[in-house]
Amino acid sequence: MRILVSNDDGISAQGILALVRALRDLGEVVVVAPDRQRSASSHGISIHRRLIPTEVDLGMDNVRAFSLSGTPVDCVKFGIHEFGRSESFDLMVSGINEGRNLATDVLYSGTVAAAGEAALQGVPAMAVSLDGPPFPFEDAASVVRNMVTRLRFRELDADTFLSVNIPAGAVDGPWVVSRIGAEGYRDRFIRHVDEEGQVYYRYAGDVVRNSEDEDADTRVIASGCVSITPLRYRFTNEAAMDTLKTWF
Template sequence: MEGVNPSCYRRPRIMVTNDDGIDAPGLRALVQVLVSTDRYEVLVCAPDSEKSGVSHCITWQHALSVKRVQIEGATAFAVCGTPADSASIGVSQMLFPEVPDLVVSGINKGSNCGYHIVYSGTVAGAREAFFLGVPSLAMSYDWVGGKSSDDDYKLGAEACLPLINAVLTEIKNGTYFQRCFLNIDIPTDVVHHKGYRATRQGKSIVKIGWRQVVSESQGGNMLSTMTMENNSTIGEGPKVSSTPSEENLLFKKQVKGLQFDGEDMDFQALQEGYITVTPLGALSRADADSENHLKNWLPNVTDHSSPISIIE
């Protein structure tokens, strides 16, 4: 444009983090796609090893160890800490000279829908950025063993570029809605996805039980994010063949089943083939009925000062 100094413009800064670790295929594919567009300044600040299922755990009493990592086209650091740690130090200007315009956490191996959002380190990385006033997205891919491959991460990142660009446009124009961050889930068959769908966080959850084992290696591992593969076996699993010491009992989680709710919820829409976009806030509030119940119940608490006996 005539009369405008081109030096006034700069590329948007996107910082990528995750919970699967800085070497995870999902993160590397996302970074590769962002770099290949030549439209962004790409920063990476992620855990140095897998930190799946750690939720919003943070390092408090110990110093964080941070190491420079070579990733083509990006400025990258590996953090000996959690996803929330990585997001926090990444936006602090201790590692990068400027605060990123947008933080993207992912792409995670396994979906993050419903109640599993609470467990997710991927979502926590985006949530921590949101706490600190930086717009953020969490991105997860509904990985299914026997169907999915690492190539799907690249396809998923490309499919979500319009979402990333739309958010950056809102940020640039000063119209970005700052009261939430976005949780994005990409369907297994990403090539034939049905488009974007705005959803609400549902109540889906994999029901987990426990079984006793005689060694750490007995039994298989679950996915990196509390989700259940379509070909997972639901059952009691092998019985313990010997009696372990009572001083050192070993137990492993096992999948008991899957519970989910219906339409307009994240898990259902994801299974129907949509890329789900779910707004999340900092806190999980109870519903209005629960809040009203508490308001009516609390004034009567003093009427129950006597000890209570439960008859079984």
């Protein structure tokens, strides 16, 4: 098995190191991850900046690792292009993210976007996030390893990938198939002034909880279960298409 690994927390993050340690004996592991923290980068790519790869020694056998001066999606594109041409990857795993990616988080998450890019390129993929603190990455990585050996990724539609969220307090909880929840954020921007008198702002959104179905990912996690949500990039609102046609 050939596995491509990436994340959005950077190549030195505890989550990705625990993940690689858990997967390295399943086959050949290639890591291409951002050279720094790239959270909330969504599906952004670098068009006007140079991408610089640097080989990194993670001190693990059967693992090749590179940091890249780009976004998580840049890393996946580069990894598949450079290391998946002669022999394709069987799986791409993104994470383990330090923090959950539930409900509308999936729109902003670089962790989710990395897995989504792999799926767009025909590689089965999963994004993994740990809902903490605390962050027991090694325990969560064991769960991921179990999923990799048990889940039949090839039976999913080619453009479908999985978003997995693991509750820190119940990493061994039941696995539950869930849908995206309705939870969102109320935007807040906090004003600051630096030592030079420059005014700047920091984002500090407040969670807005909405009424949700029993199988919403937010409710599944709250119940102490591992949430597994199948995602795909298909944004067309079919019902709205029919309505729109009546306008003409």
